[in-house]
Amino acid sequence: xxxxxxxTKIFFxxxxxxxxxxxxxxxxxxxxxxxxxxxxxxxxxxSIAKTIALTVNIALEKENLEALAEFNTFLxxxxxxxxxxIFVENGDSFELLAAFPSEVESELAAGVDPIKFxxxxxxxxxxxxxxGQPKQDTFI
Amino acid sequence: xxxxxxxxxxxxxxxxxAEKLTSTEPANLILVANINDTIAPDELDVQAxxxxxxxxxxNGDPILLVLPGREAEIYEQVSxxxxxxxxxxxxxxxxxxxxxxxxxxxxxxxxxxxxxxxxLNTPGSAAVIRAQHHQDLTQLLVKAI
Numbered sequence: 001x002x003x004x005x006x007x008t009k010i011f012f013x014x015x016x017x018x019x020x021x022x023x024x025x026x027x028x029x030x031x032x033x034x035x036x037x038x039x040x041x042x043x044x045x046x047s048i049a050k051t052i053a054l055t056v057n058i059a060l061e062k063e064n065l066e067a068l069a070e071f072n073t074f075l076x077x078x079x080x081x082x083x084x085x086i087f088v089e090n091g092d093s094f095e096l097l098a099a100f101p102s103e104v105e106s107e108l109a110a111g112v113d114p115i116k117f118x119x120x121x122x123x124x125x126x127x128x129x130x131x132g133q134p135k136q137d138t139f140i
Numbered sequence: 141x142x143x144x145x146x147x148x149x150x151x152x153x154x155x156x157x158a159e160k161l162t163s164t165e166p167a168n169l170i171l172v173a174n175i176n177d178t179i180a181p182d183e184l185d186v187q188a189x190x191x192x193x194x195x196x197x198x199n200g201d202p203i204l205l206v207l208p209g210r211e212a213e214i215y216e217q218v219s220x221x222x223x224x225x226x227x228x229x230x231x232x233x234x235x236x237x238x239x240x241x242x243x244x245x246x247x248x249x250x251x252x253x254x255x256x257x258x259x260l261n262t263p264g265s266a267a268v269i270r271a272q273h274h275q276d277l278t279q280l281l282v283k284a285i
Contacts, residue, residue: 056239060231063209065238065245072241086239097232102240 038118041080045120048081053124056086060126075100083108083117167214168271169221169285174259175201175266181283190222190268190285192234192243197264202244206255206267207234209248214270222268222285 002008052071059068075081083101085108087094099105112119171186175197188194189203196202208215210227219230237243249255255267259280268285 056235059235059238063231063248065234068235068238069245072239076241084239086235098236098239100240102242105240 042118042120045081045118046122048084049120049122052084052086053122057124057126072100083112085112166221167217169218169268170271170273171266171268171283171285172256172259172273172277173266173281173283174261174263175199175281176263179281181281184281184283186283186285189266192237192246195242195244201264204244204262204265205246206249206258206265207246208252208255208268209250211250212252212255214252217270218268 055067055071059065075084083099083104085099086097088097089095096105096109099108171184171189173184176199179198183198185194190205192205194203207230208218208227215227219225219227223230223233225233234243234246238245247258249258249267252269252273255269256273256277259265259267260277271284
Protein backbone atom coordinates (compact mmCIF):
# COMPACT_ATOMS: atom_id res chain seq x y z
CA UNK A 1 0.00 0.00 0.00
CA UNK A 2 1.30 3.38 -0.99
CA UNK A 3 1.38 5.53 2.12
CA UNK A 4 1.40 8.68 0.05
CA UNK A 5 -1.55 7.85 -2.15
CA UNK A 6 -4.68 9.95 -2.08
CA UNK A 7 -6.66 7.01 -0.67
CA THR A 8 -4.36 6.73 2.32
CA LYS A 9 -4.21 10.46 2.94
CA ILE A 10 -7.89 11.38 2.53
CA PHE A 11 -10.20 8.41 2.23
CA PHE A 12 -9.02 6.37 5.22
CA UNK A 13 -9.06 9.34 7.65
CA UNK A 14 -12.48 10.29 6.30
CA UNK A 15 -13.83 6.77 6.82
CA UNK A 16 -12.26 6.57 10.27
CA UNK A 17 -13.77 9.91 11.30
CA UNK A 18 -17.17 8.92 9.90
CA UNK A 19 -17.09 5.65 11.86
CA UNK A 20 -16.19 7.52 15.06
CA UNK A 21 -19.04 9.97 14.51
CA UNK A 22 -21.41 7.10 13.79
CA UNK A 23 -20.42 5.35 17.03
CA UNK A 24 -20.95 8.57 18.97
CA UNK A 25 -24.28 9.34 17.27
CA UNK A 26 -25.69 5.84 17.44
CA UNK A 27 -24.33 4.76 20.79
CA UNK A 28 -23.39 7.54 23.16
CA UNK A 29 -25.92 10.28 22.24
CA UNK A 30 -29.11 8.15 22.51
CA UNK A 31 -27.87 6.68 25.76
CA UNK A 32 -27.18 10.12 27.23
CA UNK A 33 -30.47 11.47 25.90
CA UNK A 34 -32.32 8.53 27.44
CA UNK A 35 -30.64 9.25 30.78
CA UNK A 36 -31.47 12.97 30.55
CA UNK A 37 -35.09 12.18 29.59
CA UNK A 38 -35.40 9.72 32.47
CA UNK A 39 -33.93 12.25 34.89
CA UNK A 40 -36.28 14.98 33.65
CA UNK A 41 -39.29 12.67 33.93
CA UNK A 42 -38.23 11.62 37.42
CA UNK A 43 -37.88 15.28 38.41
CA UNK A 44 -41.34 16.00 37.02
CA UNK A 45 -42.79 13.02 38.87
CA UNK A 46 -41.04 14.05 42.06
CA SER A 47 -42.51 17.55 41.75
CA ILE A 48 -45.96 16.02 41.29
CA ALA A 49 -45.40 13.69 44.24
CA LYS A 50 -44.41 16.66 46.41
CA THR A 51 -47.52 18.52 45.29
CA ILE A 52 -49.69 15.52 46.15
CA ALA A 53 -48.00 15.25 49.55
CA LEU A 54 -48.68 18.93 50.20
CA THR A 55 -52.27 18.60 49.02
CA VAL A 56 -52.89 15.57 51.23
CA ASN A 57 -51.33 17.40 54.16
CA ILE A 58 -53.67 20.36 53.63
CA ALA A 59 -56.62 17.98 53.22
CA LEU A 60 -55.88 16.33 56.56
CA GLU A 61 -54.62 19.24 58.63
CA LYS A 62 -57.04 21.89 57.37
CA GLU A 63 -59.89 19.48 56.65
CA ASN A 64 -60.15 20.77 53.11
CA LEU A 65 -60.53 18.27 50.29
CA GLU A 66 -61.11 20.82 47.51
CA ALA A 67 -57.44 20.92 46.50
CA LEU A 68 -57.32 17.13 46.43
CA ALA A 69 -60.34 17.07 44.10
CA GLU A 70 -58.61 19.63 41.84
CA PHE A 71 -55.52 17.46 41.81
CA ASN A 72 -57.58 14.43 40.88
CA THR A 73 -58.76 16.35 37.78
CA PHE A 74 -55.13 17.15 36.95
CA LEU A 75 -54.17 13.48 37.26
CA UNK A 76 -57.08 12.47 35.02
CA UNK A 77 -55.94 14.91 32.33
CA UNK A 78 -52.23 14.04 32.50
CA UNK A 79 -51.50 11.12 30.19
CA UNK A 80 -47.99 10.63 31.60
CA UNK A 81 -49.11 9.62 35.07
CA UNK A 82 -50.46 6.10 35.14
CA UNK A 83 -50.73 5.43 38.86
CA UNK A 84 -50.63 7.47 42.06
CA UNK A 85 -51.03 6.29 45.62
CA ILE A 86 -51.00 7.56 49.19
CA PHE A 87 -49.35 5.19 51.64
CA VAL A 88 -49.51 5.37 55.41
CA GLU A 89 -46.60 4.21 57.48
CA ASN A 90 -47.62 1.31 59.68
CA GLY A 91 -44.67 0.25 61.79
CA ASP A 92 -42.02 -1.06 59.42
CA SER A 93 -44.38 -1.38 56.46
CA PHE A 94 -46.59 0.89 54.39
CA GLU A 95 -50.32 0.51 54.01
CA LEU A 96 -52.19 1.84 50.97
CA LEU A 97 -54.61 4.59 51.96
CA ALA A 98 -55.82 5.79 48.56
CA ALA A 99 -55.10 5.03 44.93
CA PHE A 100 -55.55 6.73 41.60
CA PRO A 101 -57.21 5.35 39.56
CA SER A 102 -59.27 3.28 41.96
CA GLU A 103 -59.10 0.23 39.66
CA VAL A 104 -55.39 -0.28 40.42
CA GLU A 105 -55.90 -0.33 44.18
CA SER A 106 -55.22 -4.04 44.64
CA GLU A 107 -52.21 -4.00 42.31
CA LEU A 108 -50.77 -0.95 44.02
CA ALA A 109 -51.33 -2.48 47.44
CA ALA A 110 -49.30 -5.49 46.30
CA GLY A 111 -46.38 -3.22 45.40
CA VAL A 112 -45.04 -1.23 42.46
CA ASP A 113 -42.58 -2.89 40.07
CA PRO A 114 -39.71 -0.36 39.67
CA ILE A 115 -38.71 -2.02 36.38
CA LYS A 116 -42.09 -1.29 34.80
CA PHE A 117 -42.68 2.13 36.37
CA UNK A 118 -40.70 5.22 37.18
CA UNK A 119 -41.39 5.78 40.87
CA UNK A 120 -41.19 9.10 42.72
CA UNK A 121 -41.76 9.36 46.44
CA UNK A 122 -42.41 12.38 48.66
CA UNK A 123 -42.85 11.85 52.40
CA UNK A 124 -45.06 14.04 54.57
CA UNK A 125 -46.24 14.14 58.16
CA UNK A 126 -49.58 14.94 59.70
CA UNK A 127 -50.47 15.31 63.33
CA UNK A 128 -53.89 13.70 63.29
CA UNK A 129 -54.40 10.93 60.77
CA UNK A 130 -52.37 8.19 62.40
CA UNK A 131 -52.46 7.67 66.10
CA GLY A 132 -48.86 7.32 67.23
CA GLN A 133 -47.53 6.96 63.69
CA PRO A 134 -47.84 10.33 62.07
CA LYS A 135 -45.40 9.77 59.19
CA GLN A 136 -46.88 9.07 55.80
CA ASP A 137 -45.46 8.74 52.34
CA THR A 138 -46.72 9.40 48.90
CA PHE A 139 -45.53 7.52 45.89
CA ILE A 140 -46.21 8.06 42.23
CA UNK B 141 -60.21 32.27 98.32
CA UNK B 142 -57.87 29.40 97.43
CA UNK B 143 -60.50 26.92 98.58
CA UNK B 144 -63.12 28.44 96.26
CA UNK B 145 -60.61 28.48 93.39
CA UNK B 146 -59.91 24.78 93.84
CA UNK B 147 -63.64 24.01 93.91
CA UNK B 148 -64.12 26.09 90.77
CA UNK B 149 -61.36 24.21 88.97
CA UNK B 150 -62.82 20.87 90.07
CA UNK B 151 -66.28 21.95 88.92
CA UNK B 152 -65.07 23.17 85.53
CA UNK B 153 -63.04 20.00 84.99
CA UNK B 154 -66.11 17.94 85.78
CA UNK B 155 -68.21 19.95 83.34
CA UNK B 156 -65.62 19.53 80.58
CA UNK B 157 -65.44 15.78 81.23
CA ALA B 158 -69.23 15.47 81.17
CA GLU B 159 -69.39 17.38 77.87
CA LYS B 160 -66.78 15.08 76.38
CA LEU B 161 -68.82 12.06 77.45
CA THR B 162 -71.98 13.53 75.94
CA SER B 163 -70.31 14.16 72.60
CA THR B 164 -69.44 10.50 72.15
CA GLU B 165 -72.81 9.15 73.24
CA PRO B 166 -74.97 7.64 70.48
CA ALA B 167 -77.49 10.11 69.10
CA ASN B 168 -80.48 9.92 66.80
CA LEU B 169 -79.26 11.30 63.53
CA ILE B 170 -81.06 12.74 60.52
CA LEU B 171 -80.02 13.69 57.03
CA VAL B 172 -81.12 17.18 56.06
CA ALA B 173 -80.95 18.27 52.45
CA ASN B 174 -81.58 21.50 50.62
CA ILE B 175 -83.07 20.13 47.44
CA ASN B 176 -86.15 20.97 45.46
CA ASP B 177 -89.42 19.30 46.39
CA THR B 178 -89.41 17.04 43.33
CA ILE B 179 -87.37 14.53 45.33
CA ALA B 180 -89.36 12.61 47.92
CA PRO B 181 -87.65 11.57 51.17
CA ASP B 182 -88.43 7.94 50.39
CA GLU B 183 -86.37 8.19 47.21
CA LEU B 184 -83.24 9.09 49.16
CA ASP B 185 -80.65 6.41 49.78
CA VAL B 186 -79.11 8.00 52.85
CA GLN B 187 -76.31 5.45 53.25
CA ALA B 188 -75.28 5.85 49.61
CA UNK B 189 -75.17 9.63 49.99
CA UNK B 190 -73.18 9.83 53.20
CA UNK B 191 -70.76 7.09 52.15
CA UNK B 192 -70.09 8.80 48.83
CA UNK B 193 -71.52 6.00 46.69
CA UNK B 194 -74.04 8.48 45.28
CA UNK B 195 -72.51 11.74 44.05
CA UNK B 196 -75.54 13.34 42.42
CA UNK B 197 -79.16 13.92 43.30
CA UNK B 198 -81.76 12.17 41.16
CA ASN B 199 -82.16 15.40 39.16
CA GLY B 200 -78.45 15.31 38.24
CA ASP B 201 -77.21 18.09 40.52
CA PRO B 202 -74.05 17.30 42.54
CA ILE B 203 -74.51 16.50 46.23
CA LEU B 204 -72.59 18.97 48.43
CA LEU B 205 -72.17 17.03 51.66
CA VAL B 206 -71.25 18.77 54.90
CA LEU B 207 -69.58 16.63 57.54
CA PRO B 208 -68.57 17.53 61.08
CA GLY B 209 -64.89 18.43 61.39
CA ARG B 210 -62.62 17.45 64.29
CA GLU B 211 -63.61 20.55 66.25
CA ALA B 212 -67.32 19.82 66.00
CA GLU B 213 -69.05 18.45 69.07
CA ILE B 214 -70.85 15.80 67.01
CA TYR B 215 -67.70 14.62 65.16
CA GLU B 216 -67.58 11.18 66.79
CA GLN B 217 -71.37 10.89 67.15
CA VAL B 218 -71.94 11.29 63.42
CA SER B 219 -69.02 9.12 62.38
CA UNK B 220 -70.08 6.33 64.75
CA UNK B 221 -73.80 6.69 64.02
CA UNK B 222 -73.71 7.19 60.27
CA UNK B 223 -70.52 5.42 59.26
CA UNK B 224 -70.08 2.93 62.10
CA UNK B 225 -66.45 3.98 62.51
CA UNK B 226 -64.31 6.60 64.22
CA UNK B 227 -64.05 10.17 63.01
CA UNK B 228 -60.49 9.53 61.84
CA UNK B 229 -61.67 6.59 59.74
CA UNK B 230 -64.49 8.71 58.30
CA UNK B 231 -61.95 11.29 57.16
CA UNK B 232 -59.71 8.59 55.70
CA UNK B 233 -62.69 7.14 53.82
CA UNK B 234 -63.49 10.52 52.24
CA UNK B 235 -59.86 11.29 51.43
CA UNK B 236 -59.72 7.96 49.60
CA UNK B 237 -62.95 8.68 47.68
CA UNK B 238 -61.88 12.15 46.61
CA UNK B 239 -58.31 11.16 45.69
CA UNK B 240 -59.55 8.32 43.49
CA UNK B 241 -62.18 10.61 41.93
CA UNK B 242 -65.19 8.64 43.13
CA UNK B 243 -66.72 11.30 45.34
CA UNK B 244 -67.40 15.03 45.44
CA UNK B 245 -65.24 16.67 48.10
CA UNK B 246 -67.28 17.14 51.29
CA UNK B 247 -67.04 20.31 53.32
CA UNK B 248 -66.04 20.02 57.00
CA UNK B 249 -67.72 22.30 59.51
CA UNK B 250 -66.58 23.14 63.02
CA UNK B 251 -70.05 23.04 64.56
CA UNK B 252 -73.53 21.69 64.02
CA UNK B 253 -74.80 25.27 63.63
CA UNK B 254 -72.32 25.90 60.83
CA UNK B 255 -73.49 22.69 59.13
CA UNK B 256 -77.14 23.72 59.37
CA UNK B 257 -76.44 27.26 58.15
CA UNK B 258 -74.53 25.92 55.17
CA UNK B 259 -77.33 23.55 54.19
CA LEU B 260 -79.97 26.27 54.65
CA ASN B 261 -78.04 28.63 52.37
CA THR B 262 -76.69 26.21 49.77
CA PRO B 263 -79.01 24.50 47.29
CA GLY B 264 -77.95 20.92 46.61
CA SER B 265 -76.25 20.49 49.98
CA ALA B 266 -76.88 17.88 52.65
CA ALA B 267 -75.66 17.18 56.16
CA VAL B 268 -76.00 14.64 58.93
CA ILE B 269 -77.03 16.26 62.21
CA ARG B 270 -78.76 15.31 65.46
CA ALA B 271 -82.50 14.71 65.25
CA GLN B 272 -83.21 17.28 67.98
CA HIS B 273 -82.96 20.07 65.37
CA HIS B 274 -85.67 18.51 63.25
CA GLN B 275 -88.45 20.96 64.19
CA ASP B 276 -86.42 24.03 63.20
CA LEU B 277 -85.72 22.86 59.67
CA THR B 278 -89.13 22.72 58.04
CA GLN B 279 -87.83 24.16 54.76
CA LEU B 280 -85.37 21.26 54.32
CA LEU B 281 -85.91 17.68 53.30
CA VAL B 282 -85.38 15.54 56.39
CA LYS B 283 -84.85 11.81 56.63
CA ALA B 284 -83.95 9.73 59.66
CA ILE B 285 -80.82 7.59 59.56
